[in-house]
Amino acid sequence: MEDRGGHSPSMIRMWRVYRTAKEMCLDRGYDVSREDCDISLAEFAHKCQREDGDPERTRLHFSCQPSPAMLQKYAQLPTAKDPDPQPAIGTMWVEFNGDENVGLKQLRDYITHLGSGSFYSGIMICTKPMTGMGLKLLRSAPHIEEGPKGGVEVFVEQDLLVNITKHELVPKHVLLSQEEKKQLLQRYRLKETQLPRIQVTDPVAKYLGLRRGQVVKIIRKSETAGRYASYRWAI
Amino acid sequence: MAPRSILKNSTVSTNGPPVERPVNQRHMETALHHANIIEQRKIVEQKVLENVIVLMDFPTSSDADPTRPSPADALLFRELMLPFQPSDYDALIEERNIAELCGYALCPRPRRKARTRAKKQFVMTDSGPEIVDKKLLEIWCSDDCAKRALYVKVQLNENPAWMRQDGYGDKVELMVENAAEHTLSLPIRLKKEAAPVDNSKSDEDEDAAAAWAARDDALADLAMERGEKPGRLTKANKDLISKTIRERVGHTAPVAPSLEDQISNAHMAIEGHIPRTSRPQDDDDDEDANEIDWDKHLPT
Numbered sequence: 001m002e003d004r005g006g007h008s009p010s011m012i013r014m015w016r017v018y019r020t021a022k023e024m025c026l027d028r029g030y031d032v033s034r035e036d037c038d039i040s041l042a043e044f045a046h047k048c049q050r051e052d053g054d055p056e057r058t059r060l061h062f063s064c065q066p067s068p069a070m071l072q073k074y075a076q077l078p079t080a081k082d083p084d085p086q087p088a089i090g091t092m093w094v095e096f097n098g099d100e101n102v103g104l105k106q107l108r109d110y111i112t113h114l115g116s117g118s119f120y121s122g123i124m125i126c127t128k129p130m131t132g133m134g135l136k137l138l139r140s141a142p143h144i145e146e147g148p149k150g151g152v153e154v155f156v157e158q159d160l161l162v163n164i165t166k167h168e169l170v171p172k173h174v175l176l177s178q179e180e181k182k183q184l185l186q187r188y189r190l191k192e193t194q195l196p197r198i199q200v201t202d203p204v205a206k207y208l209g210l211r212r213g214q215v216v217k218i219i220r221k222s223e224t225a226g227r228y229a230s231y232r233w234a235i
Numbered sequence: 236m237a238p239r240s241i242l243k244n245s246t247v248s249t250n251g252p253p254v255e256r257p258v259n260q261r262h263m264e265t266a267l268h269h270a271n272i273i274e275q276r277k278i279v280e281q282k283v284l285e286n287v288i289v290l291m292d293f294p295t296s297s298d299a300d301p302t303r304p305s306p307a308d309a310l311l312f313r314e315l316m317l318p319f320q321p322s323d324y325d326a327l328i329e330e331r332n333i334a335e336l337c338g339y340a341l342c343p344r345p346r347r348k349a350r351t352r353a354k355k356q357f358v359m360t361d362s363g364p365e366i367v368d369k370k371l372l373e374i375w376c377s378d379d380c381a382k383r384a385l386y387v388k389v390q391l392n393e394n395p396a397w398m399r400q401d402g403y404g405d406k407v408e409l410m411v412e413n414a415a416e417h418t419l420s421l422p423i424r425l426k427k428e429a430a431p432v433d434n435s436k437s438d439e440d441e442d443a444a445a446a447w448a449a450r451d452d453a454l455a456d457l458a459m460e461r462g463e464k465p466g467r468l469t470k471a472n473k474d475l476i477s478k479t480i481r482e483r484v485g486h487t488a489p490v491a492p493s494l495e496d497q498i499s500n501a502h503m504a505i506e507g508h509i510p511r512t513s514r515p516q517d518d519d520d521d522e523d524a525n526e527i528d529w530d531k532h533l534p535t
Contacts, residue, residue, distance in 0.1 A: 103333035133326045
């Protein structure tokens with residue numbers, strides 16, 4: 001265990017949230033350096049500590065670029081109409097919101113900020129769960145014209161205290177690209193509706209930012225077969 | 236590449252495209268019916284969300300008075316309230332509070348601040364001191380606004396708007412001191428030609444003379460609509476505009492149910508035939524007989 005060094009509990013909390021957020025971006029395939037994910041508490045405190053010992057959340061915002069591998073993964077299949085499609089991914093903006101209550105107002109400001117900064121998608125991490133109306137707006141966010149194309153995700157700090165994918169009972173989830181999905185369906189002669197499902201509200205699906213229609217490969221340990229892979233269709 | 240099948244080609248592939256089946260009309264209708272209900276629901280929810288966003292930045296002018304809202308604001312507020320449920324109204328109050336505004340949508344003042352940052356606060360009431368949550372204390376700007384806001388909330392329909400039979404339901408009433416202004420402006424608003432007149436009226440609220448002129452114009456238009464000719468005696472008293480509307484509502488008086496409908500034995504029919512035992516004539520006889528029998532049982 002690392003030395004607490006007289007840091008306040010809220011600082012330690014924020015440090016863990018920050019690290020999980022960085023790891024999440026890395027696991028999704030964004031260009032995040034390993035050092036950022038393993039940032040030490042002292043370094044983190046140096047970066048964002050205020051005089052009263054609490055973290056200053058506005059200094060923690062970061063944006064990340066998708067890596068080449070991720071761009072490939074999100075590449076769209078060419079169609080007759082669009083022979084050279086753009087990958088469905090782009091720069092992401094991660095913001096830490098320190099407000100006690102997050103409602104429509106903050107969410108709208110955030111969405112317009114994403115639009116003005118020409119970000120493809122965004123993650124907002126807030127201290128408390130959002131209000132009901134905010135969640136409703138979030139659900140309809142993809143239909144807002146000025147909003148980001150890739151949608152907005154909202155996490156609560158509490159959910160990011162630990163990285164759930166590192167738990168031993170959570171199997172490995174690997175997102176399949178459109179091309180891989182097509183091959184899978186051909187190989188097993190399936191229609192995508194014949195696959196087992198996973199909800200996009202599933203904790204791991206939320207962690208990976210799965211979108212409706214994508215397929216994940218889930219690799220479990222098996223006593224008899226060593227490894228066992230199954231595929232799930234995100235709905 | 237799909238691996239080559241080792242099965243004979245003659246077998247029917249289970250994964251091939253399904254055989255084209257004729258559409259079952261009944262299934263189609265059921266599916267469409269349910270899809271429409273869900274669609275309706277989505278539209279209503281979207282509308283509620285839009286209304287909340289509009290009402291978050293209400294009232295339009297920063298020096299509006301919650302006791303005497305301008306007719307335009309009041310009318311818009313009442314219209315936006317139609318699809319609301321009480322829970323949506325609570326959400327609206329919550330959103331306004333996050334924006335540091337009084338929960339009542341017609342009040343422009345910031346919400347009240349508790350004296351200290353403690354979670355529970357002492358409040359002096361008529362029945363002595365009480366301990367109240369800080370959150371509850373900070374919803375409104377004053378007790379008066381709380382009363383006015385809750386006056387609206389109790390009128391909201393508990394049924395979600397997509398389940399309501401008769402459209403969205405009744406208009407809500409506001410607890411205001413200038414209620415007469417709002418009701419007077421209503422019949423004028425209904426007319427297309429008079430709508431710009433009404434707008435000008437709300438703009439120059441102080442200019443009473445212009446307002447009265449606009450009202451007279453609108454009344455003249457209404458008289459034309461009734462088929463009166465200018466210069467003749469009017470059929471309607473000027474003060475009775477709203478009363479003529481009220482008369483129309485009650486013009487089909489409900490007919491009292493006739494006795495024959497009640498006695499009709501249709502419910503006893505079996506495939507259209509009414510068995511003799513359940514015909515009214517027989518019933519009466521039976522009842523009589525029963526009465527006699529019942530009398531016999533009594534000890535004398």
